[in-house]
Amino acid sequence: MTRTRFHEGLDELKDRLLRMAGMAEQSITRAINAYRERDRDQCKLVFASEAAINADEREIDELAVDLLALQQPMAVDLRFILAVIKINADLERVGDQAVNIAERVEQLLTVPAVELPIDIPLMAETASKMIRMALESFVLGDADLAEQVLTMDDTVDRMNHDIADVMIELIKKSPQVTEQAMDAIIIARNLERVGDHATNIAEDVIFWVRGADVRHHLGRS
Amino acid sequence: MGVGIEVRGLRAWFGASEALHGISVEMRPNTVTAIIGPSGCGKSTFVRCLNRMHETIPGARVEGEVRIGSTDVYGNGTPAVEVRRRVGMVFQKPNPFPTMTIYDNVAAGLKLNGFRNRRELDETVERSLHMAALWDEVKDGLKKQSGASLSGGQQQRLCIARALAVQPEVLLMDEPASALDPISTAKIEDLIYQLKERFTVVIVTHNMQQAARVAEWTGFFLMGDLIEFDKTQKIFTTPGDKRTEDYITGRFG
Numbered sequence: 001m002t003r004t005r006f007h008e009g010l011d012e013l014k015d016r017l018l019r020m021a022g023m024a025e026q027s028i029t030r031a032i033n034a035y036r037e038r039d040r041d042q043c044k045l046v047f048a049s050e051a052a053i054n055a056d057e058r059e060i061d062e063l064a065v066d067l068l069a070l071q072q073p074m075a076v077d078l079r080f081i082l083a084v085i086k087i088n089a090d091l092e093r094v095g096d097q098a099v100n101i102a103e104r105v106e107q108l109l110t111v112p113a114v115e116l117p118i119d120i121p122l123m124a125e126t127a128s129k130m131i132r133m134a135l136e137s138f139v140l141g142d143a144d145l146a147e148q149v150l151t152m153d154d155t156v157d158r159m160n161h162d163i164a165d166v167m168i169e170l171i172k173k174s175p176q177v178t179e180q181a182m183d184a185i186i187i188a189r190n191l192e193r194v195g196d197h198a199t200n201i202a203e204d205v206i207f208w209v210r211g212a213d214v215r216h217h218l219g220r221s
Numbered sequence: 222m223g224v225g226i227e228v229r230g231l232r233a234w235f236g237a238s239e240a241l242h243g244i245s246v247e248m249r250p251n252t253v254t255a256i257i258g259p260s261g262c263g264k265s266t267f268v269r270c271l272n273r274m275h276e277t278i279p280g281a282r283v284e285g286e287v288r289i290g291s292t293d294v295y296g297n298g299t300p301a302v303e304v305r306r307r308v309g310m311v312f313q314k315p316n317p318f319p320t321m322t323i324y325d326n327v328a329a330g331l332k333l334n335g336f337r338n339r340r341e342l343d344e345t346v347e348r349s350l351h352m353a354a355l356w357d358e359v360k361d362g363l364k365k366q367s368g369a370s371l372s373g374g375q376q377q378r379l380c381i382a383r384a385l386a387v388q389p390e391v392l393l394m395d396e397p398a399s400a401l402d403p404i405s406t407a408k409i410e411d412l413i414y415q416l417k418e419r420f421t422v423v424i425v426t427h428n429m430q431q432a433a434r435v436a437e438w439t440g441f442f443l444m445g446d447l448i449e450f451d452k453t454q455k456i457f458t459t460p461g462d463k464r465t466e467d468y469i470t471g472r473f474g
Contacts (some may be wrong), residue, residue, distance in 0.1 A: 003471035072430055074457050074469040133448030 006071045007070070013063055013084055018057040021048055021135050024091045026129065027098035028194060032124040034105045035187065038113060048100040052096035060088045076208070084210035090197040090204075094131065097190045097197075104183045104190075114177050116184055118190075120168055123159040127191045130156065130198035137202060143209040149202035149215070156195035163188040177215065223251040223421035224290030224390045226271065228322050231285035233275055240266045240447045243285065248438065253422040255436030255453065257429060259468065262442040264425045268393045271423065272308035273301040306334065309384030309420075313396035315376035317368030317383070323350075323359050326368040326379055330387040345386055352419070353382035354412050374405025381412065382391055385420075392416060394424040400429065404415055410435050429469055433457050441465045 027049050034042035064085050067073060073081055130152050137146035167181040206214050226385060233241040241263045248254050248348050254262040269275040274293060281320040287294035294304050317326045327346045328336075336342055346363070350356040355378040359366070363418055367459060368379050377397060394413070398406040413435045426432050434438055441448040441462070449456065449465045460466045468471050 006471065074429065074433075075460050075466045077470045078458060 003071070006067070006073070006077075009063070009071065010077060010080060011068050013060065013081070016056065016060050016063065017084055017088060018135070018139065020053060020060065020088070021138075022054050022130075023056070024094040024098070025131055027053070027095050028101075028124065028128055028131070029099040031101035031105065032121055033126075034102055035108070035124075036121055038105070038109055040106065040109060043102040043106050046098050049107065050095055050099050053092060057088055058090050061085060064088070076211075079208045079211060083138075083204040086204045090200045094194055094197050097194050100190045101187050102206040104187050108180060108183050111179050114168070114180050116167070116177075116180065118163045118184060118188075120163070120184060120187055123156065123163065123188060123191050125192040126152065126159065127156050127198065130195050131201070134198045134201035134205065137205045141205075141209050143173070143206045146202040146209075147203040149198055151172050153195050153199045155190055160188045162193035222390070223417070223419065225250045225389060226421060226423070227286075227288040228271075229286040231270055231283070232256045233263070233270050233283050235278065236280040240269070240445055242246060243449045244448050246440060246447055248421060248423065252418075252420050252438055253415050253417045253424065254438040254440060255432035255434045256423065256425045256440050256442060257427075257432050257468075258442035258448075259473065260427075261444075262381075263445040264442045265395055266424055267335070267442065267447075268310075268395060268423055270394060271391070272310055273304050276301070278351065293439050300437050305331075306387050307389050308393060309387065309389035310393045310395070311377070311380050311397045312382055313399055315373060315400070317371070317376050317379050319367065319369040321368055323366055323368055323371070323379060324363040324365050326380045330383060335385060346382075349382040349386040352385050352416070354408060354415075355379060355382055372405070374401045374408060377401060377405070377409060378412065381409075381416075385416075390420065392420045392422045394416040394422065396425055396427065399427060406431070429457070441468060443468070460472065 027046050030042045030046050033039060034046070064081050067081055130149050133145060133152075134149045137143070137149065164185050167185050171178050171181050203215050205211060228244055228246050231241055231244040232239060244267060256267060258264045266275060271287060271289070271294070274280050275283055285295070289304070289308055292304070293299055294309065297410060318329060321329065327349050328342050331342060331345060336345075340371055347356060355375060357366065358375060359371070359379075366419045368376065371379060381397075395409045401409065410431065413422055413424065423438065424432075434455045438450065439453040439456040441456065441460075441464075443464055449460060449462045451461065455461075457463060457469060460469065
């Protein structure tokens, strides 16, 4: 093995990204716990993490740009760094979605709690699972696992539509819960976006490992 | 105009040691091909077989077929001198004739080929120096300054002009910029890009960024075999062979 410093740099990039990924994933979990338990403290934790995630995003980008400029990576290394830069941006957006959800929860805490005939935690669990699998495929360099994430996106999309349909019907029948129903629609929409980011991450892993661009269903088997 | 290069089952030896184990590859007219690989992989031997330079080494021999355009390079009755006129070569270290003026350096090959018409010689020298992007820098000292008085980068472009003067169809370059500073290197690389309009260029280089910058096609050699030959973009982003990837990402050894 040659180019030791360069390969240490790639390892550091991977470690940093995974640490940030852990924070982003935790933020989503906290935001959904806050929704389920009507817990303002968990919202605050989400807001507090945002700055750390944003700072990490900048530092990871800097590290990646340094490696590009100083080491002129080729082939699998070049694809890896490009994938990291894109995954980095997606993870930062996952953090933003957690913040959006936490903001909706704070809003919900100002109105009476109502029992809604939808399962936001189930949808959150599915979206979180996509993120976890996408990150695992990144850790293992496993494009087959990443492909499984792509197939899960439809499930999350469907859940989003179903929740929206049910809530619109509810608003028609019980206008007094419009505010709660609207917040649920927005939270479902945020979770659907989390699923999209997981899909992007999985596509970037496939690009890194196989050199194949599977975005927008191009080249997907 | 450039012509295509077709190589079939090319084997080359230094004495008993086989340096190339049956190379087959095709290079299209008016393209730039980079040959990369670790030291001793056979890349210089390969290009030296294309213009019959390999056989000038004592004990060296060649088997297989090389076609430059319609010429069978190793065919019976093909004179080596004619092959070398059609296939110009530029080496790592600029090697202008030190006692000759700039003009005479460029005109040397033509004079050797019996060219005597002064006006035609003047025109060819000027055209060659223009093509080598050197004319503006040397036009005032053409017949006064010696080739050796130029800077390293200028000397290399003088050698390119000298190679172009005899109107070759193929230009072989063996590490043409490895002894030059980045500005001279950039000039040579720009030049290579322009030269492919008129010639087919094959460049041996240790500098992978250089291969990536100038060549449309890249061949990776390892221990006398051509491991992979593909579009440069493919080689440097998604090579098909693990050994190519290991080499270009520095995971060798």
